[in-house]
Amino acid sequence: NLVRRDAELLSKLQDSIFCTDPDGTITYWNDGAARLYGWSALEALGRTLAERVGRGAACDVSERLRAVLGGSDYQDEWEDVRKDGSRVWVDVRLTRFDDADGRPAGVIGISRDVTERKLLEATMRRDARILAELHDAVICGDATGNVVYLNAAAERIFGWNRAELLGRRVHEPLPAASAVLVERLTRRALAGEATESVDFEHRRADGSGVWIAYRAYPLLDAAGKVTGTVALATDVTERRRAEAERRQLEQQLLHAQKMEIIGTLAGGIAHDFNNILTAILMYAELCLLEAQQATSLSEGLNEIKAACLRAKDLVQRILTFSRFQEPEPKPVDLRLVVKDACKLLRVMLPATLDIRVDLPERPTSALADANQIHQVLLNLGSNAAHAMQNTGELTISVRAIGLDAPLPVRGGVLLPRRYVRIAVIDRGHGMSDETLARIFDPFFTTKRPGEGTGLGLPIVRGIVQNHGGGITVESVPGEGSVFTVYLPAALTPSTQMAAVQAGQATPRGRGERILVVDDEESVAILTKTALDSLGYRATHVTSVEDFLRAFEASPSSYRLILTDQTMPRLSGLDLARRVRAAGHTIPIIIATGFSRKLTPEAVATIGHAARLSKPFELHELAVLVHDLLERRAE
Incomplete structure (x- = not known):
């Protein structure tokens, strides 16, 4: 009974178990062995082990049996051949068993299917080679x-x-x-x-x-x-280097075209600027006359202020347009960008051409670089004027739209999302299909020699695509053309509109000490006076040496530094870095009329610092000083 029970247990094991006598003849063959090798017990019993096990192995099974009978256990893995000819990887272990007298009675073997493991190991070795290479x-x-x-x-x-x-x-x-x-x-x-x-x-x-x-x-x-x-x-070093070279070439191309357009603008800008200067001079003289008669100066002073702001706006537009800089996409209200560009177009284009602007009432913010969108509009506007032979009506419209399906554009497809659409519409001579197919090719132009380079529209498309947008063109010969630019809508309102909508009152100080640094004494005194009028206690110096003496004597007594950027020996940016290197965290404002080095990135490296563009209004100065002091307090 015990033998029968053991035999039943062995037959139910998943592993293959077999026994041989000392001559290698199979005396036991369980169900696991039958499943593994394909031979039934009837087909295996009485046969030699070499006839049923190890038929595909490189080793001699009979020789292995003799070694095991001599007292050496054996374990190995080999690829075996089943009854049906299929192959299987097996782990085989052989050991001797003895009779009651201690003499070798035969060999018991256990084998297990390890095909999946071997395949996995082969896959892992292959993957390891791939990973290594x-x-x-x-x-x-x-x-x-x-x-x-x-x-x-x-x-x-x-x-x-x-x-x-x-x-x-x-x-x-x-x-x-x-x-x-x-x-x-x-x-x-x-x-x-x-x-x-x-x-x-x-x-x-x-x-x-x-x-x-x-x-x-x-x-x-x-x-x-x-x-x-x-x-x-x-x-990606080579890719980044190639991209940097491409950006550099694009920027050089953009800058070259800006310089070409500046030449066209020069005459009209000189006229406008002289008018502004005349207004300033005349209102100043009128105010002096009023002062001699001890009458109110408020009206004249307001006119002077308005004229100065117009001058500031005009100079800023010239600097913005001609400045060589990386694009800086940020939320901007495209209504304001279009209005600003139209001011330049009205100066550039003949008075015989009427410019109509169709803008929505609500703010229309897009993620864009205002400088480059100016260039897009000036290019498209100039082309439209040429198509209409400088007469007729040019229309520029702005709308916020949502795309529910992909929209094919020149050179790609726009994905569904919110966009701001700018349409430039002319009633000119239009274009044929052949011309329409080539207008964005570099150096292709329909203008006479000397009238165009053939680079305007390729630059327009490049700018728009770099913004993540697209451009489409519709044209009918003899009726006109519509260039439509799509720019990604901004998820946050433009900072321009936010400032207007805030309606912020002019904040005042509470006696905080501020150190003013400017090599122009009149500007330094004027800035000190302005800060004093806002409730601060300002001290002014006119050289870096004076600043170092004043600040190093009592750094903790000052709450803020306001420095000019362009000064002899040490720029405002370098002065700020020197203050930070000494371990001081005092807020710093760097004021500039124009400096290519004073970029937002450069100011950001200083930490707890801000840039202030000259000329600035008292309210603008008050808000910036107050914000920096409040942030430090937090």
């Missing part, structure tokens, strides 16, 4: 974020040694700026999120630099639980 870096981390694998490309791209990174967080060897970025992406991947690709510049240990596109993904088990992360990093 990839040009992209692959970095795997465990559930805590520690690195458990990195390929050769990761060592090459980052300049790492495998041993120094394994077991550490991937961001730990990185410089501070990129470490923060990589750590944030890793945390998102550990939270189950596949991140977008982010570019950053990395400095290797040997001092060489590389631009890297980095993204991270979660590794999930069958239940969807995050078990680790895998990060892919690509060396």
Whole structure:
């Protein structure tokens, strides 16, 4: 009974179990062996083991049996052949069993199907070879974020040694700026999120630099639980260099065209500017006469202020239009941009051409660089005037729209979302289909030699596409053309409109001490007087040396520094950096009439600082000083 019970138990095991006598003849063959090798017990019993097991193995099974009978256990894996000719990988273990007298009675063998494991191992070896040969870096981390694998490309791209990174967080060897970025992406991947690709510049240990596109993904088990992360990093240095060169060429092209248009504007601007200067001079003289008669000066002074603001606006438009700078998309009300561009168009174009502007009543904000949209409108307006031979009506309209379906545009397709649409409509000679197909080709022009370069419309399309927008053109020969520009709508209102809608009262100080630095003594005194009138206690100096003596004598007594940007020996930006290097966190305002170095990025590096454009109104100065002091108090 005991033997029968043991036999029943062995027959139910999943593993293959077989026994042989000392001659190698099979004496036991369970159901697992039948399933694994395909031979029934009836077909196996009485046969030699070599006839049923190890038929595809490279080793001699009979020789292995003799070694086991001699007292050596045996274990190996081989690819065997079933009865039906199919192949199977098996793990085989052989051991001797003895009779009651201790003499070898035979061999018992256990074999197991390991085909899936062998296939998995082969796949893993193949994947490992692929990962090792990839040009992209692959970095795997465990559930805590520690690195458990990195390929050769990761060592090459980052300049790492495998041993120094394994077991550490991937961001730990990185410089501070990129470490923060990589750590944030890793945390998102550990939270189950596949991140977008982010570019950053990395400095290797040997001092060489590389631009890297980095993204991270979660590794999930069958239940969807995050078990680790895998990060892919690509060396995009050449791509970034090519993009930088392309941007540089585009900027040079844009700047060259701006200079060409400035020549057209010069005559009209000189006329307008002389009128403004005349108004300032005349109102100043009238005020002097009034002063001699001890009468009120308010009306004349208001006119002087209005004339100065017009002069400021005109000068700013000239600087904005001619300034060489990177595009800075931000929420802007396109109604204001169109109005501003139309002022320039009215100066550029003959009085025989009527410009009609169709604008919505509500603010229409788009994410755009106002300077470049000016250029788009001036190009399209100039082309429209040429098409109408400088007579007739040019219409520019602005509308906020929503696209519910993709919209084909020149060179692409706009995806459904909110846009701001600008349409420039002329009633000129129109274009044929052949001309329409080529108008955005560089250097293609229908104008006579000397009238155009053929670069205007390609630049327009480039600007619009760089904004994430698109442009369409409709034209009928003899009737006119419609150029429609689509720009992504801004999710936040424009800062221009926000300032107008706020209706902010002029804030006043509470006796806070402010140090004013300007090498022009009259400007320094005027600024000090303005701050005093706002309730502050201002001290002015006219040189960097005087500033250093005054500030270093008692830095804690001052609450804010207001410095000019353009000064001998040390610029306002350098002065601010010197203050920060000394460990002072005092708010700093840098005022400038025009400086290419004083960019928003440069000011941002100072920290707790702001830029103030000259000339400025008292209210503008009051709000900026108050905001900086309030932010420091928080």
